[in-house]
Each structure stands twice: as C-alpha cells, then as structure tokens.
Amino acid sequence: MNRWQWAFRLLTRRMWFRAALFCVFAILLALASALLGHLIPYQFASKVGAQSVDNILNVLATSMLAVTTFSLTAMVSAYSGATSNITPRAVQLLVDDSTAQNALATFLGSFLFAIVGIIALSTGLYGESGRVILFGGTILIIAIIVVTFLRWIEHITRFGRVNDTIHRVESAAMKAALAMGTSPRFGPRQRREVPDDASRIHHDCIGRITHIDIPALHEVAQDLDGEIVLSALPGTMVDPSRMLAWTKARIDDELVKRLRSAFTIAHDRAFDNDPRFGLVVLSEIASRALSPAVNDPGTAISVIEAGTRVLTAMLTHEPDEDEAPTEDVVVPAFAFPDLLEDLYRPIARDGAGLLEVSIRLQKSLAALATTAPQGASDCAAMARNALDRALKAMSNETDRETITQIHLRYWPAP
Incomplete structure (x- = not known):
C-alpha cells in the first residue's frame, strides 16, 4: 500500500467523513425535488398525498436532532468507559467503528434533509410535482432511518464493553498479522551489521x-x-x-x-501495520483486569486466548506475493521473543498469584510451541519465566505444586 492509499484509508475512517457524505446526499436529495419536479405529470401529482410532507419533515427535524444528540452521548460514554475501565489505547478502535459512524451520519443527514426541505417549502421552491419527489425522498430517508436505528439499538447493547473491545483489538491485531510481509524470526535477538561506508x-x-x-x-x-x-x-x-x-x-x-x-x-502507534501494538493493547486490558481494584481473572484468560489466536495466525500465515517486500528493499522480520514479551510478560507479572491465569499461560505457550516447533525454545523460556513469577507470588503450597506439574507436563526437565 502506497502513501496515498494509506492516507485515503485514514480519511475514510474519520467520523466526520461518513457524516459529511450522507449530509451532502441528503441536501442534494432535497434540492433535486425542485429540479426534477417537471418530470412528474400534474395528474399524478394531484392524486398523491404529498401535501402531508410538511408535517413529516417537521417531525423528522425535531426527532432526528434528539436522536443525534442521544447517539453522540452514547458514543462519548462508551469512549470514556473504555478509557477508564479497559485501556485508552483501544478507544481509537471504537472511534473507527463503522456502525456507530453510519448511525451518526444517518441521523445528522436526515436532520439536514428535513431542514433543507422545510426551508425550500417555505420559499415556494416546490410545485405540486416537486412535492411528490420530495415526498418520495422523505419515504426513502425514513426507511434508511428505521434500518439504521434497528442496527444501532442492537449494536449499542455491546458497544464499548470489555468483551467487545477485546474482540476489536484481536481483529485489528489479526489483520496486521496477516498483512505482514515476512514470518516472525525465532531464536535470540540478532543485529544486522551496518557497513562503515553505508x-x-x-x-x-x-x-x-x-x-x-x-x-x-x-x-x-x-x-x-x-x-x-x-x-x-x-x-x-x-x-x-x-x-x-x-x-x-x-x-x-x-x-x-x-x-x-x-x-x-x-504521535501515537496505529494498529494497521503494527501487530506488536495489538498484542501490547491486549496485555494492557489483561493488566487492568488483574489490578486489585478490578480483580477479574476471567478477562485476563480471555485476553490470553485472543492473543494465542493472533500469534498462531502470525506463525501459520504465508505471505502473498503482493505482500512480500521487493528484492531491493530488505524488511526485517519481527522477533518472536519480542512478540511473546509484548503479550505474556505483563500478564505473567500481574497474574502471578492467580493459579487459573498461570495455568492458561502455560497452556497457551505450549499451543504455540506445537504450532511452530522452531519457536519452542522461545516459548519454553517465557514459560519458565512465568513459572518463576508464579512460584514466588503464590502463598499456597498446593497451588505451587499444581503450576509446577502443569509446567513439567509441557516442558519436561532435561
């Protein structure tokens, strides 16, 4: 993807972009009634009950302004809740949500359509034939509002919730992982020497x-x-x-x-081309859930499972020829140990005292080692680190024995 395609993608994600498009469409639809009115026969126009369009537009103008304000308030509340209860880094995914943007654009555009129609009617711009087209456009707008509102009601029940946010971060990280031009690099970190004359x-x-x-x-x-x-x-x-x-x-x-x-x-990282950022945000969600104020190990386990799916996609993904870098541009691969640290180290640190979280960590790392045997040593090193943290944090001897047995089941002692 070149720079201009990237810039256009960012533009289409802006909240005002969809709203502006729908508003322009609504205004053009309202004005088209005056320009195309001569196409409607007068006999047909006199039979259609288009005289009621004035009242309908007044109802639309009143109700859509209230619905737009309500929708915007609900979106801001979801953003605030995600910032304070989940992680601020995930808010951008909520802002980019297409369903929320479509709802706001539809309600705002419908309000402008009604306002422009009322103004045009008050100036006598429409004749009898023009009113028919305006009436048909109003019916179309109402149909769009009903469909959008039903989708918005269903969507807002989960918008910004913890599980919904985890799914969004996982999807963003998964897309970034599948867009990688190279597979992760295993083993210890390596630095490519730069020639002195370079x-x-x-x-x-x-x-x-x-x-x-x-x-x-x-x-x-x-x-x-x-x-x-x-x-x-x-x-x-x-x-x-x-x-x-x-x-x-x-x-x-x-x-x-x-x-x-x-x-x-x-100034800030983005999800699209940075799979590590998705893993970091997932670990932040788990760390917030494992804090003493929240104490929600179930969310941490959900994060581990989501992160396992993302890492598995990285390990099993075979880049397409279009995704692979050209021969004269060398792109280094992401180091697999760095990916493991981004996801697991914060969770191992903050959830060390919880047996259920520690067990899920060991099983997750074992699954990755099975998926990519060449990265088994990296997974084993992270598993030992998580075990050491758990043994130091757990006060119950039974818990320590259990996590040790789980670790030895997947990582037998030499």
Whole structure:
C-alpha cells in the first residue's frame, strides 16, 4: 500500500467523513425535488398525498436532532468507559467503528434533509410535482432511518464493553498479522551489521512509525541501482538519532528527502501495520483486569486466548506475493521473543498469584510451541519465566505444586 492509499484509508475512517457524505446526499436529495419536479405529470401529482410532507419533515427535524444528540452521548460514554475501565489505547478502535459512524451520519443527514426541505417549502421552491419527489425522498430517508436505528439499538447493547473491545483489538491485531510481509524470526535477538561506508538515513521528526511506503522505497532503490535495508518497523519510536534505513549506494539530499517521505510518523502507534501494538493493547486490558481494584481473572484468560489466536495466525500465515517486500528493499522480520514479551510478560507479572491465569499461560505457550516447533525454545523460556513469577507470588503450597506439574507436563526437565 502506497502513501496515498494509506492516507485515503485514514480519511475514510474519520467520523466526520461518513457524516459529511450522507449530509451532502441528503441536501442534494432535497434540492433535486425542485429540479426534477417537471418530470412528474400534474395528474399524478394531484392524486398523491404529498401535501402531508410538511408535517413529516417537521417531525423528522425535531426527532432526528434528539436522536443525534442521544447517539453522540452514547458514543462519548462508551469512549470514556473504555478509557477508564479497559485501556485508552483501544478507544481509537471504537472511534473507527463503522456502525456507530453510519448511525451518526444517518441521523445528522436526515436532520439536514428535513431542514433543507422545510426551508425550500417555505420559499415556494416546490410545485405540486416537486412535492411528490420530495415526498418520495422523505419515504426513502425514513426507511434508511428505521434500518439504521434497528442496527444501532442492537449494536449499542455491546458497544464499548470489555468483551467487545477485546474482540476489536484481536481483529485489528489479526489483520496486521496477516498483512505482514515476512514470518516472525525465532531464536535470540540478532543485529544486522551496518557497513562503515553505508549511507544511513535518519528522520528529523520524533514520533512513531505508522506506515512504510514500500513501493516508494522500491522506486528509490531502482534509481540507486542498489539495495535499501530497513532498520525500523512500524511501531518503532523515531528520533534524529534513530536510524531508519541504510544503503551502500551514495545518496544526495533529494534522495534522502524521498526516503524520509516513505515513512509516516505520528504521535501515537496505529494498529494497521503494527501487530506488536495489538498484542501490547491486549496485555494492557489483561493488566487492568488483574489490578486489585478490578480483580477479574476471567478477562485476563480471555485476553490470553485472543492473543494465542493472533500469534498462531502470525506463525501459520504465508505471505502473498503482493505482500512480500521487493528484492531491493530488505524488511526485517519481527522477533518472536519480542512478540511473546509484548503479550505474556505483563500478564505473567500481574497474574502471578492467580493459579487459573498461570495455568492458561502455560497452556497457551505450549499451543504455540506445537504450532511452530522452531519457536519452542522461545516459548519454553517465557514459560519458565512465568513459572518463576508464579512460584514466588503464590502463598499456597498446593497451588505451587499444581503450576509446577502443569509446567513439567509441557516442558519436561532435561
């Protein structure tokens, strides 16, 4: 995905975008009645009860303003609840919810349709034929309102709840995992040596990488007739001292500018191209649930199961040719130990004293080791770390023996 496609995707997620589209449609529909009225025969117009359109529009204008205010209040309450009770990082997924945006856009657009229709009627813009078209447009708008309102009633019952938020974060992380161009890298962390004579690319901004325009880097690499090696992935914190990429070819200021423009830098991390961020947010939800004020181990277990599904998708996903980076742009893989730490370490720390959480951790890591045997050593290291934390935190000897037996069942002592 290039930079402009990415920017357009972000634009379509803005809450005002759908509302603006529906409002424009509603206004055009209201004004079209005056322009197309001559197409309706007068005899037909006199038979249709379009005189009642005035009252209908007044009812729409009054009710839709109240419904819009109610919907907006419900959405803000869901955002506030997620911020205080779940995690602030998950709020953006609620803001991007298409059903909520469609509901708000429909109600606001219907209100504007009614207002424009009332104003046009008061000025005598519509004749008898124009009223028929306006009446038909009003019936269409009412049908859209009914369908949208029924969907909104069903949707709002779970909107912003803990389980709903976990599902949203899991879905976002899953999409990011399936968009990865390479599989995770197993084993200890490795650093690729940068030649002394290489040209290093740095950015003059401070923030998080949210998108990398691989096609743009490919064009630069072709101009250089060389290879560009990335040293930062989406989610990386960038500052003037952090190297983004390097190449053995000689580059001038114009090429440096083109290389920098391929990296989108924002203040906050985004879910789309950063699967680690989804795992981090899942672990934050579990940590909040395991806090003494909440004490909800069931939510932590749900998070572990969701994270297991995401990691399994990463391990079993085979990138398509379109997703894979080009030969002249080298993209490093996410380190599997980092992915495990993002999800499991906070949960192992905060849930160390709870037997049910510790058991689920061990079973989850064992499932991943079975899915990807080449990552079994990484899973075993995380399982031992979780066991050590549990043994130190548990005061009951029976609990300590149980978790030790569970661990040895999947990770026998050498």
